[in-house]
Amino acid sequence: MLMALFHILIFPGLLFLGVYGLIMAYLDRKIYARLQNRQGPPWFQPLADFLKLLGKETIVPELANKKAFPFLPVLALAAVTTAYLYIPLWSMSSLYPFEGDLIVILYLLTLPTLCFFLGGWYSGSVYAVLGSVRVITQLFSYEVPLFMALLTPALLANTWSLSGITQYYAAHPLYILINIPAFIVAVIACQGKLERVPFDLPEAETELAGGTFVEYGGRLYAIFKMAIDCELVVVASLIAAVFLPFYTGNPWADFGLYIVKTIVILFIFALFRTIMARIRIEQMVAFCWKYLVPLALIQLIVNLLLKGVLA
Amino acid sequence: MSKEITIPIGPQHPSLKEPGCFTITLDGEKVVKAVVGVGYNHRGLEKACEARTYIQDLYIIERVCGICSHTHSTAFCQAVEELAGVVIPRRAAYIRVIMAELERLHSHLLWLGIAGHEIGFDTLLMYSWRDREKVLDLLAMLGGNRVNYGINTPGGVRRDLEPQMAEDIKTVLDYIEEQNKYYIHLALSEATLAARLGGIGYLSRDDAIKYGSVGPVSRASGIPDDVRVIDQYAAYDDIPFDAITDDHCDVFGRAVVRVLEIMESIKIIRYALDNMPDSELVAKMPRRIPEGEVISRTEAPRGEDIHYIRANGTDKPDRVHVRAPSEANWHAMAHMLEGDYLADVPIIIAAIDPCYSCTDRAIVLQDSDSGKEKIWDWQGLRQYSIDFYKKRGFDASQIKVAEKKIII
Numbered sequence: 093m094l095m096a097l098f099h100i101l102i103f104p105g106l107l108f109l110g111v112y113g114l115i116m117a118y119l120d121r122k123i124y125a126r127l128q129n130r131q132g133p134p135w136f137q138p139l140a141d142f143l144k145l146l147g148k149e150t151i152v153p154e155l156a157n158k159k160a161f162p163f164l165p166v167l168a169l170a171a172v173t174t175a176y177l178y179i180p181l182w183s184m185s186s187l188y189p190f191e192g193d194l195i196v197i198l199y200l201l202t203l204p205t206l207c208f209f210l211g212g213w214y215s216g217s218v219y220a221v222l223g224s225v226r227v228i229t230q231l232f233s234y235e236v237p238l239f240m241a242l243l244t245p246a247l248l249a250n251t252w253s254l255s256g257i258t259q260y261y262a263a264h265p266l267y268i269l270i271n272i273p274a275f276i277v278a279v280i281a282c283q284g285k286l287e288r289v290p291f292d293l294p295e296a297e298t299e300l301a302g303g304t305f306v307e308y309g310g311r312l313y314a315i316f317k318m319a320i321d322c323e324l325v326v327v328a329s330l331i332a333a334v335f336l337p338f339y340t341g342n343p344w345a346d347f348g349l350y351i352v353k354t355i356v357i358l359f360i361f362a363l364f365r366t367i368m369a370r371i372r373i374e375q376m377v378a379f380c381w382k383y384l385v386p387l388a389l390i391q392l393i394v395n396l397l398l399k400g401v402l403a
Numbered sequence: 404m405s406k407e408i409t410i411p412i413g414p415q416h417p418s419l420k421e422p423g424c425f426t427i428t429l430d431g432e433k434v435v436k437a438v439v440g441v442g443y444n445h446r447g448l449e450k451a452c453e454a455r456t457y458i459q460d461l462y463i464i465e466r467v468c469g470i471c472s473h474t475h476s477t478a479f480c481q482a483v484e485e486l487a488g489v490v491i492p493r494r495a496a497y498i499r500v501i502m503a504e505l506e507r508l509h510s511h512l513l514w515l516g517i518a519g520h521e522i523g524f525d526t527l528l529m530y531s532w533r534d535r536e537k538v539l540d541l542l543a544m545l546g547g548n549r550v551n552y553g554i555n556t557p558g559g560v561r562r563d564l565e566p567q568m569a570e571d572i573k574t575v576l577d578y579i580e581e582q583n584k585y586y587i588h589l590a591l592s593e594a595t596l597a598a599r600l601g602g603i604g605y606l607s608r609d610d611a612i613k614y615g616s617v618g619p620v621s622r623a624s625g626i627p628d629d630v631r632v633i634d635q636y637a638a639y640d641d642i643p644f645d646a647i648t649d650d651h652c653d654v655f656g657r658a659v660v661r662v663l664e665i666m667e668s669i670k671i672i673r674y675a676l677d678n679m680p681d682s683e684l685v686a687k688m689p690r691r692i693p694e695g696e697v698i699s700r701t702e703a704p705r706g707e708d709i710h711y712i713r714a715n716g717t718d719k720p721d722r723v724h725v726r727a728p729s730e731a732n733w734h735a736m737a738h739m740l741e742g743d744y745l746a747d748v749p750i751i752i753a754a755i756d757p758c759y760s761c762t763d764r765a766i767v768l769q770d771s772d773s774g775k776e777k778i779w780d781w782q783g784l785r786q787y788s789i790d791f792y793k794k795r796g797f798d799a800s801q802i803k804v805a806e807k808k809i810i811i
Contacts, residue, residue: 128529218410369595370523372746
């Protein structure tokens with residue numbers, strides 16, 4: 093019981109995730125800045141932003157739903173933290189693996205997106221409502237290719253458990269080459285999930301002045317921000333677990349390897365953000381359904397055929 | 404289910420650099436109606452000019468716009484010189500051209516960055532503003548200031564351009580040219596950029612003429628409307644260059660016109676530096692300007708800039724009017740916005756490179772119900788604010804205010 097609480101709250105739960113989330117946010121900003129030929133922020137900038145927001149007054153707008161408005165950021169953070177517990181990090185097995193936890197993780201990762209939607213919807217500002225409509229439109233576009241990209245490796249591994257998938261691919265490292273198209277689809281779809289350029293339409297500063305989060309401020313916004321930073325870590329860990337299953341067996345070396353893997357994925361994310369412009373919502377929907385979904389479908393067929401061949 | 408919602412973009416909005424209000428009616432994400440509201444920044448410049456001498460006016464005129472300060476002072480000085488019948492020395496004309504083109508360089512690089520920012524492409528913003536900084540350094544070297552160079556004076560220019568400065572300018576120009584080639588390549592080939600800029604803010608050639616658009620906006624609609632060519636001033640008659648036009652008629656076309664104009668500007672500056680004659684810098688100007696009225700035009704980075712001066716024989720002008728280029732471009736704005744997506748609104752607004760405070764002259768409030776014009780005086784405004792706060796439970800009517808005397 094005590095151990096479980098330690099896992100949930102301190103390591104690898106809330107505290108570690110929060111700290112690593114801030115480090116990732118810093119690295120993201122620094123890499124982004126260096127790619128743009130800028131200096132970039134000092135290492136404590138995300139922490140300073142977080143603390144500053146915590147110290148600010150929390151304002152719930154008059155038109156907002158008084159119950160849902162403050163509750164949603166906490167729910168988003170809780171969902172992200174829970175998802176982290178089921179992802180194999182520096183070993184081939186997560187802390188509490190069970191058959192079907194991949195589905196649970198994907199479900200838990202959809203919750204923050206729904207929180208963004210509801211948070212915008214309940215805040216009673218026209219910008220936020222427009223932003224939340226975009227959140228949902230976007231959700232229906234990237235979620236399908238993302239799910240397909242993450243579930244097709246599971247098909248080949250013949251298990252719905254993320255730990256099982258990791259163990260299977262760690263045992264057959266060459267098979268990850270088959271999943272390269274799914275990896276590409278997953279990385280692109282994750283830009284939508286994390287609402288980063290080119291898919292940052294829900295917050296689109298220059299159009300919607302911050303979109304879904306426009307009415308959030310102070311502590312509530314700090315928690316939302318933290319949830320977004322943590323989501324970045326969780327998504328990067330998920331991709332690392334499914335598509336980069338390399339382990340040495342030594343826990344310390346594996347921990348280092350985990351950090352390297354997530355930072356490599358972060359670098360790819362930052363590169364996307366640097367080289368692209370924000371696209372329009374109808375372009376985003378068309379792109380996801382015209383290119384990502386067919387690519388994921390091809391991967392599905394390939395994996396189905398291979399499953400027959402390999403069996 | 405089709406439900407229309409109205410959202411205000413402005414007066415305070417992250418995509419607007421100055422206050423302006425665009426009331427956008429949306430059907431889903433599509434703009435069905437756009438109302439452009441400018442006039443938040445009336446500064447009383449023209450009235451202030453009438454109260455001061457021509458030399459003092461120069462300070463005000465240079466501050467009409469922060470970006471194209473040189474072009475305004477050139478237009479003003481040209482008008483004064485024409486009234487006085489003075490021809491400026493050739494070298495001064497060349498220095499004016501060099502300053503004007505450097506200003507165009509920095510303005511277009513600034514625009515490129517803002518355009519990138521509006522469509523969420525911050526890398527372009529960082530790159531082009533890094534290069535713009537070098538141009539600003541040049542301007543600071545030539546004029547002593549980054550944006551208000553103070554180099555023009557009626558009758559000529561105040562500072563000379565030394566040989567070492569010419570060398571420095573050429574070094575920077577080589578760098579900018581190299582960078583700009585990359586931007587041209589980027590503008591013409593980057594997929595997300597083309598997808599975001601192409602086809603939006605469409606303004607056909609006929610519409611551009613009908614709405615009286617100027618500068619890069621009209622040139623992107625295929626109209627060779629460049630004052631430097633059609634009404635040559637300063638030393639532009641000596642210098643060979645092309646007016647850039649494009650027939651995309653959309654925001655993409657406006658971007659192409661601007662990046663290609665950077666290349667032309669570099670060409671002009673190089674030619675001007677190499678062929679600058681030696682002469683005096685300032686011609687003798689009379690202090691009292693003879694009676695008469697005159698219109699003077701220059702090509703600002705944003706388009707045609709018109710200055711009108713009526714002189715009454717004293718050392719102060721009787722009337723000064725400034726028509727900044729953005730003012731001519733506002734008229735087509737609602738037309739360009741309608742039918743496009745909300746996501747495109749910021750970039751369409753930014754594509755005319757708007758200057759809000761340069762445009763605002765005098766405001767006449769129009770009642771939205773009756774359409775009647777309404778002019779509020781100081782007392783009326785105060786009464787309105789008292790009533791406004793009374794409704795919200797705060798009585799301000801007892802607060803004593805000093806009688807406001809407007810000094811002219």
